Amino acid sequence: MARAFSAVVLFLITLKVSQVIGAVNHCGPIVANDTDQIQFALNLEFLEAEFFLYGALGKGLDSFEPTFAHGGPPPVGARKANLDPLVRRIIEEFGYQEVGHLRAIITTIGGIPRPLLDLSPHNFAKLFDEAVGVKLNPPFDPYSDSVHYLLASYVIPYVGLVGYVGTIPNLSKKTSRSLVASLLGVESGQDAVIRTLLYERGNQKVLPYDITVADFTNKISELRNKLAMCGIKDEGIEVPLFLGAEQRTNSNILSADPNSLSYARTQPEILRIIYGSGSEYKPGGFYPNGGTGNIAKSFLRKA
Numbered sequence: 001m002a003r004a005f006s007a008v009v010l011f012l013i014t015l016k017v018s019q020v021i022g023a024v025n026h027c028g029p030i031v032a033n034d035t036d037q038i039q040f041a042l043n044l045e046f047l048e049a050e051f052f053l054y055g056a057l058g059k060g061l062d063s064f065e066p067t068f069a070h071g072g073p074p075p076v077g078a079r080k081a082n083l084d085p086l087v088r089r090i091i092e093e094f095g096y097q098e099v100g101h102l103r104a105i106i107t108t109i110g111g112i113p114r115p116l117l118d119l120s121p122h123n124f125a126k127l128f129d130e131a132v133g134v135k136l137n138p139p140f141d142p143y144s145d146s147v148h149y150l151l152a153s154y155v156i157p158y159v160g161l162v163g164y165v166g167t168i169p170n171l172s173k174k175t176s177r178s179l180v181a182s183l184l185g186v187e188s189g190q191d192a193v194i195r196t197l198l199y200e201r202g203n204q205k206v207l208p209y210d211i212t213v214a215d216f217t218n219k220i221s222e223l224r225n226k227l228a229m230c231g232i233k234d235e236g237i238e239v240p241l242f243l244g245a246e247q248r249t250n251s252n253i254l255s256a257d258p259n260s261l262s263y264a265r266t267q268p269e270i271l272r273i274i275y276g277s278g279s280e281y282k283p284g285g286f287y288p289n290g291g292t293g294n295i296a297k298s299f300l301r302k303a
């Protein structure tokens with residue numbers, strides 16, 4: 001009960017803060033051509049490919065398709081995770097799927113250099129500390145076991161998914177929309193699998209912390225809403241009734257709006273989240289030097 005109440009309060013605070021800040025920030029789409037918008041997505045696809053391939057296999061994109069990096073540096077801090085056999089199989093498949101996504105984009109519209117990616121435990125630990133609002137002791141290690149890895153994975157495909165939902169209506173060519181719709185389909189499937197695996201463990205404590213799996217997802221979603229500054233577009237796996245499907249359930253295996261439609265995010269919103277800085281002009285987080293491609297670089301130039 002107390003937990004449900006604090007969740008409601010936190011959601012309301014997040015909403016309030018986002019509305020106030022969101023008012024002065026543009027949450028609407030930006031002007032960019034199809035090529036720039038689709039190449040923007042490569043930033044996220046590179047991140048997912050490296051995190052999943054390393055997590056399952058201990059090696060990354062360069063071991064499979066070395067040309068896809070277009071001269072960009074290899075990621076730092078990624079490693080093989082200590083996964084149970086089922087989760088390992090799933091993550092391995094997701095890793096290969098990301099290689100396919102990269103190929104689809106690179107061969108149809110052309111690639112961009114892989115940005116420098118920080119996948120170190122230290123970087124995840126910082127993000128999780130920020131999400132829960134205290135310094136976790138010991139620091140959160142995404143690679144230590146399946147639950148930690150799944151929580152770390154919760155951070156990633158969902159952002160790609162809402163980005164694709166936001167991109168499709170703003171693409172001018174039919175071939176572009178068709179490509180991104182197909183990327184979206186698989187991305188949302190990955191997100192659903194990760195969320196379901198987490199939901200199964202929802203009330204479990206994430207050892208050694210006194211925080212459940214469900215609470216971690218809520219905290220991460222709240223952090224992303226706060227960083228993006230455009231209201232609630234991100235919800236954990238257990239929510240207060242008013243955020244559940246038809247306001248009839250606390251389970252929230254899929255994050256969606258009041259009509260159970262996917263939320264959409266713009267490229268600046270996504271940058272605010274993945275940089276961990278709340279600003280599309282200020283790189284950090286997974287992207288210490290910022291993203292690549294014209295859209296991300298246009299903000300970095302103005303920083």
Ligand SMILES: *[C@@H]1O[C@H](CO)[C@@H](O)[C@H](O)[C@H]1NC(C)=O
Pocket residue numbers: 033035036294
């Ligand atoms: C898209 O816009 C970029 C500038 O942001 C430009 O360099 C590029 O040539 C454009 N591509 C197409 C296909 O119009």
Ligand SMILES: CC(=O)N[C@H]1CO[C@H](CO)[C@@H](O)[C@@H]1O
Pocket residue numbers: 029030031032033034170171172
């Ligand atoms: C490339 C493209 O179509 N961009 C459009 C995205 O949406 C905004 C607002 O609806 C337009 O101003 C852009 O031209």
